[in-house]
Amino acid sequence: MHGNTEGKPILEVRDLTVEYDTGGGRPVVAVDSVDLDVHAGEFVGVVGESGCGKSTLLFAIAQLLSPPAAITGGSVHFQGQDLVAMNEKKLAALRWRDYSVVMQSAMNALNPVKSIGSQFKDAIMAHNEPVSDERPAEVMRLVGIDPIHLKSYPHQLSGGMRQRAMIAMALLFTPDLIIMDEPTSALDVVAQRSLMVQIKELQQRLGFAVLFVTHDMSLISHFSDQLVVMYAGQVVEFGATRAVFDEPAHPYSKGLLDAFPSIRGPKQPLTGIPGSPPNLADPPSGCRFHPRCPVAFADCPKIEPELYPVGAVQARCLLHAPGRSQPAEPAREVTS
């Protein structure tokens, strides 16, 4: 595995809670006491369905939330400094230089009336960093775009190239952490694959850490070191990517994994996960997954599970609660 999991993480998220103010009603808790570590040079994937709070979590970490969303608890320590307590001026200095964010849709993230090069210049001018004039061309070459396109406007580039240009911009100051919100979701499968390979290569070459949010679990299976599975605002499983894929400990991770038809091997009937994700304004009692869970039992609607260690991973499932004397685990038997 790349990335050293030893030592102090560069990003430490503790007990982070984000609420959306609903104006009078009960606030919607979109991110509920999330803990997360990212070590130097590590690739951490966050997966979950729409509405599970994964993008809100990422925005909260990058301090990009706008009302009605607000951080109501917890801390985000980046290289020892608490970002939550930091003022805008200090944050502005940190952004792009020490951590950068690549948004989901490069179409909307790039200014349509300015050339790529002048947008790079803006980012450089906003920081008092000594950057050589060659740097924009250098980062463009890094992501595999001819520097001639620094003169191009966003509409002259294809979707894949625009997304690459965004990544080039994120690399301007060689940050220690790049936060990515579904950067490949607007791309075709071939372009998606080649962008993922490129991100991974750059990461290994330049040594930055990546926090990668996606709804597509299969996409990051080959790229991330650690995997965080979110459901209804909570982390339901956390561990080394391979361990989670080989032996998902939480019924939700397992269901998510089984929802992908494969292009190889025997064709099997799949069921997906019945029902739909819960409304966060009124989450189910006890374990939030119990109404959709195939292995729910009597305690599930009553007791709120915590993250319990299960082998190499952690899972928020009562089946793995320490008090339970290793039950007949119906969740596992299907894993072949």
Place this chain on the structure above:
Amino acid sequence: MTDLDTESTAPAVQDSVASTAPLLETRKLTRHFKVGRGLSRKLLHAVDDIDLTIDRQEIVALAGESGSGKSTIARLLAGVYHPTSGEIFYQGRPVSAMRSRREQLAYRGDVPMVFQDPFSSLNPAFRVSHGILRSLKLHRPELSRAQRFEEAERVVEAVGLSPAGDIMHRYPYELSGGQRQRIGFAQALAHKPKLILADEPVSMLDVSIRIGLLNLMSELRRTEGVSFLYITHDIASARYVADRLMIMYAGHIVESGPAESVLADPKHPYTDLLLGAVPDPRAPLSVAVEGDTGEPPKVIDPTPGCRFRWRCPLVVDECHTTTPALRLLGTKHEAACHVAEPDAETVSTGE
């Protein structure tokens, strides 16, 4: 494939050839779009010379990257666009010959479309029953008001939403994405269709919901006897649901055949590339380095030659001069490639 001739209940387009001809067939179907004006006027070849057939109770998947022309085909078949040249035959009859409003209406009722985005394809100002009842009134005027309600409840239940009466009284915002897309299928189903054109019906939905809708398609094929043209960019889901798979690239069908055989033994280098890019969580960890940056071409004023030649690892001289046609290379398995090798037994049987 089972060529079950479902007893045609609808008094739709009936011909003497109807029972022998494929349900739907296209010959040399072509659609060009004009781009630019004045001296820079050019032609975008969205779809070129498409020959395809869809049989009764068959699920055919059409896969390709965005811009490859797959949605244009759906719109041509649905009658949204008119072909630049070529012809669509429905149960043996050319669609262009259906001139009366009655005939056109019957065709559109028989071949409805389900759209990609369930969040914008339902009118937010009306209850979900509205669209279903309206199309029933239009396409099946023989039904009384009470029968229309009955029929609407039946189709809502057929797509797996219950209690139907309750669901029908809701507004779209009260339904989840998966439920809305089921309503989209219910609307299409209300006409007693023969072929549903499903244009990326699951791509906007969450992963855990998708399988349910794919299963719904197979179920509707069985219970309602409809065929599907399933348009998608997701090959794995195409394999899951479809009997036959067609791969499109830059306006051409480059490979076509039984889904299993196309995936197990791809003949066209583009299919190979596409399959290699599909993420498979069950596959062992490997990060292959590819030189391909994955940019599909825009087909503007094309010159003859294979449209994949700039990305093709197997390119030969002939590819630059001659556009390859689909050739039979295996059992019902065709590919449009100069280099592709046929299966040994295909040559001997000369199918």
